[in-house]
Structures are given as structure tokens and as C-alpha cells.
Amino acid sequence: MPKVTSKPTTIEHVDLDVLEDTLSFYIRTMNIAVSRDLDARLDGCEVARGTGKITTLLLVDSHPGIRPSVIAQIIMKDRSAMGRLIEQMIEHDLLRRQTSASERRAQELYVTPKGAELAAMIRPIVTKQSKDFFSFIAEEEQAQVMDILRRAYRKMVGMTGERD
Amino acid sequence: MPKVTSKPTTIEHVDLDVLEDTLSFYIRTMNIAVSRDLDARLDGCEVARGTGKITTLLLVDSHPGIRPSVIAQIIMKDRSAMGRLIEQMIEHDLLRRQTSASERRAQELYVTPKGAELAAMIRPIVTKQSKDFFSFIAEEEQAQVMDILRRAYRKMVGMTGERD
DNA sequence: GGCAAATAGTGGACAAATGCAACTATTTTT
DNA sequence: AAAAATAGTTGCATTTGTCCACTATTTGCC
Numbered sequence: 001m002p003k004v005t006s007k008p009t010t011i012e013h014v015d016l017d018v019l020e021d022t023l024s025f026y027i028r029t030m031n032i033a034v035s036r037d038l039d040a041r042l043d044g045c046e047v048a049r050g051t052g053k054i055t056t057l058l059l060v061d062s063h064p065g066i067r068p069s070v071i072a073q074i075i076m077k078d079r080s081a082m083g084r085l086i087e088q089m090i091e092h093d094l095l096r097r098q099t100s101a102s103e104r105r106a107q108e109l110y111v112t113p114k115g116a117e118l119a120a121m122i123r124p125i126v127t128k129q130s131k132d133f134f135s136f137i138a139e140e141e142q143a144q145v146m147d148i149l150r151r152a153y154r155k156m157v158g159m160t161g162e163r164d
Numbered sequence: 165m166p167k168v169t170s171k172p173t174t175i176e177h178v179d180l181d182v183l184e185d186t187l188s189f190y191i192r193t194m195n196i197a198v199s200r201d202l203d204a205r206l207d208g209c210e211v212a213r214g215t216g217k218i219t220t221l222l223l224v225d226s227h228p229g230i231r232p233s234v235i236a237q238i239i240m241k242d243r244s245a246m247g248r249l250i251e252q253m254i255e256h257d258l259l260r261r262q263t264s265a266s267e268r269r270a271q272e273l274y275v276t277p278k279g280a281e282l283a284a285m286i287r288p289i290v291t292k293q294s295k296d297f298f299s300f301i302a303e304e305e306q307a308q309v310m311d312i313l314r315r316a317y318r319k320m321v322g323m324t325g326e327r328d
Numbered sequence: 329g330g331c332a333a334a335t336a337g338t339g340g341a342c343a344a345a346t347g348c349a350a351c352t353a354t355t356t357t358t
Numbered sequence: 359a360a361a362a363a364t365a366g367t368t369g370c371a372t373t374t375g376t377c378c379a380c381t382a383t384t385t386g387c388c
Contacts, residue, residue: 004226004227004228007227007228007229007230007231007272008227008229008230008231008234009231009234009267009270010234011234011237011238011321011322011323012322012323014223014227014230014234014238014323015226016219016222016223016238017222017223017225017226017287018222018287018290018291019218019219019222019290020314021291021310022290022291022294022310023294023298023306023309023310023313024198024199024202024290024293024294024297024298025219025290025294026310026313026314026316026317027191027194027195027198027313028195028198028199028215029215029239029240029317030191030195030313030316030317030320031191031192031195032215032239032240033240033320034188034191034192035188035192036240038188049344049345050344050345051192051193051196054183055180055183055189058180058181058182058183059178059180059181061181062168062179062181063168063171063172063178064168064171065171065172066171066172066178067171067172067173067365068365068366069364069365069366070172070173070174070175070178073175074175074178074180075193075196076193076196076197076200077346078346078347078348079365079366079367080346080347080348080349080366080367080368081345081346081347082366083365083366083367083368084345084367084368087367103173103354103355103364103365104353104354104355104365105353105354105355105364105365105366106173106354106364106365106366107365107366108171123181123182126182126183126186126188126189127182127185127186129188130186130187130188130189133188134187134188134316136316136319137312137315137316141312142187144308144309144312145187145308145309145312145313146185146186146187146190148301148305148308148309149187149190149191149194149309150184150190151301152190152194152298152300152301153190153193153194155300156194156197157175158175158176159175159176159178213372213373213374214373214374231336232336232337233335233336233337241375242375242376242377243336243337243338244337244338244339244340244375244376244377244378245374245375245376246337247336247337247338247339248338248339248374251338267335267336267383267384268336268382268383268384269335269336269337269382269383269384270335270336270337270383271336271337329388330387330388331386331387331388332385332386332387332388333384333385333386333387334383334384334385334386335382335383335384335385336381336382336383336384337380337381337382337383338379338380338381338382339378339379339380339381340377340378340379340380341376341377341378342375342376342377343374343375343376343377344373344374344375344376345372345373345374345375346371346372346373346374347370347371347372347373348369348370348371348372349368349369349370350367350368350369350370351366351367351368351369352365352366352367352368353364353365353366353367354363354364354365354366355362355363355364355365356361356362356363356364357360357361357362357363358359358360358361358362
């Protein structure tokens with residue numbers, strides 16, 4: 001039974017119905033905002049727009065030889081979307097691809113010099129953007145949210161938490 | 165300086181570079197997952213796919229006469245995107261539109277009987293989906309995250325926190 | 329009163345992203 | 359040796375978002 005209010009003409013008189021208490025609503029909405037902001041800061045940077053490019057670049061940079069399918073799992077894309085993303089980044093001369101010697105079905109990804117340079121440039125930007133964007137949340141609370149979401153994420157993608 | 169690990173073939177040996185500590189990464193990633201899950205549950209429901217339809221329906225239902233532009237602010241879309249969304253929902257006979265008597269530039273939105281019915285059906289689904297999806301996070305922590313994100317969201321869209 | 333600026337909504341064009349399903353190549357199972 | 363699983367590719371249809379220009383109405387100012 002929704003509480004009914006009439007003809008609100010400004011946002012201040014609106015309540016969000018059940019969405020008010022729905023975590024998914026806030027995740028979905030904050031996503032739009034934070035993504036937009038990030039795109040704005042990375043404007044022209046060859047890795048703007050859409051989730052994935054940044055993660056892919058950083059991941060390949062710090063895990064030379066990593067496979068597309070592994071990245072796909074991490075960013076939750078299907079293989080075809082992943083393939084296109086990589087194709088795009090190869091055309092931009094950020095990545096290089098070679099089929100694995102041991103597993104000739106699979107590929108190994110490497111950054112190009114240009115890719116490495118961009119990764120180095122982007123790393124601090126991404127970190128700063130997140131901090132800045134959420135700056136109206138206290139550091140402590142940011143950490144808290146992140147900690148919780150990190151655990152959720154890890155369970156979801158099946159990371160066990162062990163490092164190598 | 166990224167820590168370099170070589171050729172990971174499974175997700176368990178991957179660390180996320182700086183993204184590991186980047187709140188925006190988790191928001192963006194969880195968004196993909198939660199949206200997909202929601203779409204799956206609402207399959208066929210006329211309001212699946214993409215942020216906005218659900219929020220719009222619930223909002224119009226609980227605020228009869230609300231304006232498109234107000235909803236646009238809430239879900240962070242531009243007016244043209246909002247217009248198309250509404251158009252679509254009108255075609256599906258979920259909403260009804262009439263120009264405001266006092267402000268002939270503006271419109272007032274109302275749910276149709278079918279829209280009201282759908283809203284009633286959807287409300288519990290949305291709530292449950294969020295709870296279920298995040299069920300591997302303790303209730304308490306869910307509430308904590310939600311509380312923080314809610315405040316962030318409100319600041320962002322310029323809600324002052326007063327209710328009507 | 330009348331003109332300029334702001335606000336609400338519409339419409340078109342265009343570039344991307346997404347998801348699905350079919351297809352090849354390689355490896356593993358049985 | 360055949361069947362099933364895995365990695366990646368390709369094509370297609372759908373959706374989405376964005377940008378920009380355009381109309382209508384209202385408001386503010388001179």
C-alpha cells in the first residue's frame with residue numbers, strides 16, 4: 001500500500017516508495033552518477049565509456065599473459081562482449097594478443113608500451129576519482145561500504161580470497 | 165607501481181590492482197550483477213531492462229500527477245530519455261498523461277488501472293530481489309551500506325531530506 | 329505591454345553497449 | 359574415435375544514451 005502524495009513539482013517533496021529502502025536502487029543509481037563522472041574525467045583518454053576498458057587495461061598490465069575469459073569473469077561480461085572490447089583496445093595499440101603455446105584455444109594478453117604508459121597515467125586518476133566522488137561520505141564510512149561490497153563481489157565472482 | 169603476477173588462468177589468482185580499493189569499481193560491478201538479476205526476475209513483466217521503468221511506475225503510482233522532469237532528476241536521466249521512457253509506458257497502457265492546468269508547459273502523470281496493478285505486483289518483487297540478492301551480506305551490514313548510500317544519493321540529487 | 333530568458337517537453341540522428349545464438353578451433357572425456 | 363567441454367569470433371537485433379535543435383509556455387525585466 002503506497003503512501004500517496006500528490007503532484008510533486010520539485011524533487012524535495014518526493015519520497016521513493018519502496019525504493020527508499022532498496023539497496024539495489026541506490027547501487028543502480030549511484031552507478032549512473034559515478035560512471036558519468038568518471039567518463040568526464042577520462043574524456044579523450046581512449047578508455048572512457050562503459051565498464052571494462054579500465055579494468056582490462058589495469059589487469060593486463062599487472063598480470064601479463066592473462067586470458068580474456070578470466071577478465072570477462074572479473075568484469076562480468078560474456079565472452080563476446082569481452083572479445084570486442086579487446087579488439088577495440090588492440091586497435092588503439094594498448095594491448096597485444098598472442099595465442100598461448102600450451103593452450104592453443106586460449107590467448108595471452110600483454111600491454112603495449114603505450115598501454116603501459118596509459119595504465120600508469122590512469123591508475124592515480126581512477127583512485128582519486130573514486131575518493132573525490134564519494135568525498136561527501138566520511139573516509140571511514142567509505143572504507144566500510146567498500147569492505148562490505150568487496151566481500152560481496154568476491155563471493156559473487158567466486159574469488160576465494162587466496163592470492164598467489 | 166603495480167604488483168605483477170604472470171599469466172593467471174583462473175580468477176582465483178588475480179588481484180584487482182588499484183581497483184581492489186576503489187569503491188567505484190565495486191559499485192559499477194555490483195550494478196551489472198544486480199541489474200541482470202533483477203531483469204531475470206521481472207522477465208516479461210513490461211518493466212524489465214534498464215533503470216527507470218520501475219522507478220517511474222512506482223513513483224507515478226505513489227505521487228499521482230508527478231511531472232516527468234521530477235522523475236528525470238530522481239533517476240538521473242535527461243529529459244529526452246525520460247520522454248521516450250514515458251512514451252513507451254503509455255503505449256503499454258501503464259501510464260496516462262495530461263497537461264497541467266496551472267502550468268501548461270508541464271505534464272501530470274497518472275497510472276492506469278493496469279499500471280496500478282503492475283505497481284502492486286512489482287513492489288514486493290523489487291524489495292525481495294534486493295534482499296535476496298544481497299543476502300550474503302548480513303542484514304545489519306546491508307542496512308549500513310544502504311544508509312550510507314542513501315545519504316550520498318540524497319546529496320547528489322539535491323534532496324534536502326524533508327518529507328512532505 | 330512587450331521582449332528576452334528560462335523552463336517543460338519533443339523529435340531526430342548517431343554512436344555504443346548488450347545479449348543471444350550460431351560457428352570454428354582445440355582440448356578433454358569416455 | 360566420437361562426444362562433450364572450453365576459448366574465442368561473428369552477426370544480428372535491441373536498447374540506450376547523448377547531443378542538439380525546435381516548439382510552447384511562463385516569468386522577469388524594462
